[in-house]
Amino acid sequence: MEHSFIDRYSSLQSPVHDLDARAKTIAAVSFCIVVVTTPPHQLLAFVIYAGFLVWIGALARIPLAYVLKRAALVLPFSAMVALGLPFFGGGPKTMILGLELSTRGLWVLAGAAMKSFLGAAMLILLMSTTHFSSLLAGLRGLHVPALFIDLLALTYRYLFVLIDETMRLKRAAVARGYRPRWLPQAVIIGRLIGSLFVRSYERAERVYGAMVLRGYTGLIPAAAPLRFHTTDGLVIAAFVPLIIAVRILAR
Amino acid sequence: MSKGDLAIEVAGLQYAYHDGTKALRNFSLGVRAGESVCIAGPNGAGKSTLLLCLAGLLTGTGRIHVGARGFSDSRADAPNPAVFGLVFQDPDDQLFCPTVGEDVAFGPRNQHRSEEEVQKLVGESLAAVGLAGYQSRSGHHLSEGEKKRIAIAAVLACQPEIIALDEPWASLDGRAAHAVTGILEKFTGTKLVVTQDLYHAVLVCDRLVMMDEGSVVADGPIVDLLADSALLEEHGIGFGTGAPPTKGSQ
Numbered sequence: 177m178e179h180s181f182i183d184r185y186s187s188l189q190s191p192v193h194d195l196d197a198r199a200k201t202i203a204a205v206s207f208c209i210v211v212v213t214t215p216p217h218q219l220l221a222f223v224i225y226a227g228f229l230v231w232i233g234a235l236a237r238i239p240l241a242y243v244l245k246r247a248a249l250v251l252p253f254s255a256m257v258a259l260g261l262p263f264f265g266g267g268p269k270t271m272i273l274g275l276e277l278s279t280r281g282l283w284v285l286a287g288a289a290m291k292s293f294l295g296a297a298m299l300i301l302l303m304s305t306t307h308f309s310s311l312l313a314g315l316r317g318l319h320v321p322a323l324f325i326d327l328l329a330l331t332y333r334y335l336f337v338l339i340d341e342t343m344r345l346k347r348a349a350v351a352r353g354y355r356p357r358w359l360p361q362a363v364i365i366g367r368l369i370g371s372l373f374v375r376s377y378e379r380a381e382r383v384y385g386a387m388v389l390r391g392y393t394g395l396i397p398a399a400a401p402l403r404f405h406t407t408d409g410l411v412i413a414a415f416v417p418l419i420i421a422v423r424i425l426a427r
Numbered sequence: 428m429s430k431g432d433l434a435i436e437v438a439g440l441q442y443a444y445h446d447g448t449k450a451l452r453n454f455s456l457g458v459r460a461g462e463s464v465c466i467a468g469p470n471g472a473g474k475s476t477l478l479l480c481l482a483g484l485l486t487g488t489g490r491i492h493v494g495a496r497g498f499s500d501s502r503a504d505a506p507n508p509a510v511f512g513l514v515f516q517d518p519d520d521q522l523f524c525p526t527v528g529e530d531v532a533f534g535p536r537n538q539h540r541s542e543e544e545v546q547k548l549v550g551e552s553l554a555a556v557g558l559a560g561y562q563s564r565s566g567h568h569l570s571e572g573e574k575k576r577i578a579i580a581a582v583l584a585c586q587p588e589i590i591a592l593d594e595p596w597a598s599l600d601g602r603a604a605h606a607v608t609g610i611l612e613k614f615t616g617t618k619l620v621v622t623q624d625l626y627h628a629v630l631v632c633d634r635l636v637m638m639d640e641g642s643v644v645a646d647g648p649i650v651d652l653l654a655d656s657a658l659l660e661e662h663g664i665g666f667g668t669g670a671p672p673t674k675g676s677q
Contacts, residue, residue: 307563309525329525336567337519382520385484390585391508391537398536399529 185238185304192236192305197314199408204302206416208295210423216287221426222294228419229297236305243304247297254292258285308332313399326396334379341375342368434460434589434617435481435493442476442487442641450476451487452641460588463611463618465628465649468638469663474621475516477638478591481619482506482513494588508534512587516594518574519566527553527569527577528562534585552580556610572603579610591619596627623664625653637662 186193192200207225214221233243265281272282303311315325345368354364384392435458442451450473458464466474479485481493483506494510515521524530531552535545553559556576561569569577575595582590595611596604604627611618611631622628628635628649635649639662645652652658 307526308565309529309563312525330523332525333523333566379520382515382517383523385479385482386513386515386521387523387533388484389482389506389508389511389513390534390581391506392533393537396524396533399532 183303183308186307188237190236192232195411196402196404196408197306197310198317199411200302200306201314202412203415204298207298207419210419211294212291214423216283218427221422222290224422224426225294232301238304243297243300246300247293250292250296251289254288258288261285313402316398317402322395342372345371432460433457438490440487440489442480442485450641454642458617460617463632464634464636465632466621466636466638467625467664472638473641474638475593478513478593478621482511508585510588512582512585512590514578514582514592516597518578521578522566522574527564527566531581531584548584552584555583556580557606572599575607589617590614593621596624
């Protein structure tokens with residue numbers, strides 16, 4: 177079975193794809209930091225940030241709808257964290273749809289939504305313009321702890337295996353007449369999850385065995401080093417000050 | 428190691444799982460360097476457990492001598508990929524890197540070879556399994572047959588003296604199975620093939636060791652043992668209907 181959920185467009189050719197993974201990672205992380213530290217009421221800054229993303233996406237030929245749809249997946253999570261603030265936050269109140277809401281709480285909620293959405297969109301662009309193995313090599317080049325990189329690599333590789341395994345279990349249940357309509361039938365989902373956990377545990381043991389048999393002693397050895405070109409340096413030198421300038425000036 | 432020396436020697440090996448199930452009972456076996464041995468037997472005969480013990484991943488009681496590793500009394504030495512390479516039944520257990528190239532390079536890099544040598548081995552191993560140029564492909568985008576061949580390439584890249592394969596033809600269509608058979612025919616080192624698929628095994632192996640309930644029940648030339656239908660029937664293995672193929676009949 178084929179999956180292309182994470183880095184579907186990473187094999188395209190574009191000026192963004194050609195950049196070194198370290199340059200793109202530095203730019204993406206800088207962008208996220210700047211976005212997160214921007215006060216929510218600086219709406220113009222958020223519009224400009226969004227403009228940057230649209231421009232990068234167009235340059236890399238990544239469909240806008242693809243980025244928007246995936247970035248929107250983070251919104252329920254940010255909403256979960258900040259949804260109560262308009263109701264329970266202090267400060268001045270405003271009436272919306274007959275509800276008395278905290279103005280400060282509303283700004284925090286809007287800020288959380290905008291920041292998480294823009295951050296996620298940037299990371300999706302990073303993933304869509306960088307092959308995962310190059311991204312890992314880039315992180316290694318940036319001295320991110322090797323154990324963390326190994327965990328990322330294994331997660332990426334086995335995420336697809338787990339999805340397949342989950343689908344097989346689900347199909348096996350459906351093929352034997354399982355139609356989840358009533359709450360008590362949810363017990364089956366618990367059993368499926370339990371079965372998936374046991375299978376994953378057993379697979380982890382086999383994977384570890386396979387690694388040990390090929391000389392694994394604790395860390396996956398590094399791949400061939402990446403090459404950092406002048407263009408990569410120029411991109412960082414231009415992009416990072418630019419977004420900082422937006423953060424400071426666009427009020 | 429010269430041809431004729433024992434590449435694998437097992438004496439009185441016993442292994443029991445945590446629940447008390449005895450997988451290997453007083454198992455003994457000698458395999459000469461360069462020999463191609465098929466290990467067959469019904470489900471639960473202890474075939475895969477034997478491979479894991481030989482690889483050093485499970486520790487039983489008894490004595491095991493594998494390639495350059497000396498005799499060990501029940502405790503396995505650290506696995507040495509240059510001596511014993513094991514291809515797992517499910518390639519997803521073995522291919523854990525984001526790309527094929529990195530997966531095949533994993534063993535040689537752990538052997539501290541130079542990057543130039545690693546890349547040469549990766550190219551040669553992929554060519555040997557008919558998948559040259561697959562370096563940048565993702566493991567999860569491959570067919571089952573391709574994954575199996577990459578798993579073999581990943582072991583071949585470590586240049587092992589002995590290669591062991593657990594059910595190499597399982598879940599493969601005819602074309603993929605044929606490709607795996609071709610790869611095994613070309614490997615000149617010692618081969619240990621655990622399989623239920625005697626149809627393909629007879630094309631690759633000269634000797635058949637039949638196991639049942641953790642012990643050897645028959646050992647001899649594969650062609651002779653396959654002619655003994657009563658023996659095959661008794662231990663729950665066989666070709667089904669039709670005559671077994673012979674070497675060169677592919």
